[in-house]
Amino acid sequence: MSMTMNFYASNGRYWQKVLTRIGLVAICVAVIVWFLPRNESQRLRYDVGKPWMYGSFIAKFDFPIYKTDEAIKAEQDSLMELFQPYFRYDTTVETTQLRKLSDAFGQDMHGLPKEYLPVIIDRLHRLYQAGIMSMTEYNAIGKDSTGLIRIVSGKEAQSVQVNCVYSTMTAYEQLFLDERLGVFRSVLQKCNLNEYIEPNLVYDKERSETEQNDLLSGISPASGMVLSGQKVIDRGEIVDDYDYRVLSSYEREMQRRSAATTEITSTVVGQMLFVAILVVLFTTYLTLFRRDYFEKPRNILMLYVMVALFPVLVSLMMVHNVFSVYIIPFAMAPIFVRVFMDSRTAFITHVTMVLICAAAVKYQYEFIIVQIVSGLVAIYSLRELSRRAQVFKTALLVAFSSCIVYLALQLMQDNDFTKLDQSMYYHFAVNGVLLLISYPLMYLIEKTFGFISDVTLFELSNTNKGLLRRLSEVAPGTFQHSITVGNLAAEIANKIGANSLLVRTGALYHDIGKMESPVFFTENQVGINPHEKMAYKESAQIIVSHVTEGVKEAEKANLPTVIKDFILTHHGRGIARYFYIKYKNDHPDEEVSTDDFAYPGPNPFTREQAILMMADTVEAASRSLTDYTEESISELVGRLIDQQVTEGFFKECPITFRDIAQAKSVLIERLMSIYHTRIQYPELKK
16 A cells, blocks of 8 residues: 555656646746747848848839838938928017007107107017017027018018027027117116017927928829739848848838738747757756756756746847847856856756747857857856956957957958948847846846856855854863865865865854854863753753854854755754763663654755755764874774764765765865864973
């Protein structure tokens, strides 16, 4: 019965994994295909100065050769130079203002003789008859003094040069040009005659816009025809301006006619097949070579987000024609995967992402080559990330390599340096600058997906601040023990190919719980042992509690989960053996439970945690040796580690017997170096 239950349970877990992978592939493909650009016209890729990559292009129907936007704009500008805006002549303005002037003249004219009133009125009358418009309109129209406007008076419209009318400012200046008024300039300025100068030419917006639209509607959008059966361009021919205009006109006409539903459906089906094949191949790689990633949801989530995010971004930029896709820092994806996972997965992720993005871009060959090279350079230059300067160096190398590869591709197509496209190199420079954002984004990814980078590990291993500084002050013996264990563990990790920086950082924090009661641990005692006056069970509970206290300290300091795992697993589900044996010897007839002496666990579940457990146990026990010989150290190391293997501490972690044998060898060699016998210096005879 139990065998049947186990069979169904394992079978259920298998199908759960299969369905999870199918779901990931389906969601990833659906998201990417949804955003991929789909034109209803035939997707042709061409540009001026580039060779035509397809077969002979023969027109299937008659279609006009549309003018370029620049040509139409030039024609519009030419016609607008002849356009005459309409202004209505308002006679009531002059009557109103002259009446106000007459009323004001009788009250206070600052000493100006009354016989000058008719002179001022006559002068203003002439100005109003010529026409006065607002300063804003006059400045907008009067840039060309020979330009014309049409003044509507009643039912008649008369063309008048702009320099024959006045603005409110120029009209005011004209008042003082009269010789009879010039002698009273200072007095006239006090009279504020500008208050009686108002625009009497009002812009007729409705009539002007109608006339303007009629004028522009006469521009033809086409400048020729291509007849059905006419050959436009042949394979290998260089696309010139005329060819480009004809091909663009064909696509525009196809879009105007609207493609059939079957064509749209075939485009979607093709995109789905293309994307699905690449995503399935990527998933197959993970299944065959990185199966452990499927056990960690954060790994899978980040990988599929990277595969889908950049194609979506490229599709949006292509659909909305925003900037150039070459400014997108695609190398950011392999950088993140390399830093948080491994270089081979980083390369496969990058290639999959680039090939999917190529379905949306115009020149796929150039795009694929440039981006694959930039991704390889990023992976090679970040074998390990320990300093900020490395990101800057990587960004510089990626931008430089992209420029060199693109130049090589251009030279293979055209050896004339004068015709090379210079704008792309600016895009690569922007790409390099944007790639620098990967450093702050790395912190965001750490928090979002629960990873930990080498930079963070270097910062955590700084012993001059935070918990480690407090540990060195509160429990100096434990601090020295942690440093020694960290060095031993890092040496083992380097030997067997594990993460040495991670295990060293974990070792520095594994005993921080001893800060709660440092005097109860032998490395911090100075002649006084408080356990001598305590019961064995009570002593065991204090010793065991340093694990739970360490986790509390780690949570207060917001240490990453991976560091807290080192604290929990460095004793596994072992027991405080010293006090357990003491208690059992004192109570031979009692059935002693190990629960009162047991550590909370769990047992190590990574190679790095297993390394720490071995290094911690051996280093602590080595202090009790009375004679530091190769035989005694070898016997101690072999006995302790073999006991851990026998008790099953390493059953849940992927460490091999070969790894354990190499760990023993490193521990023996390093302990011999630490506890080597020093020579005795002779005394100088008197």
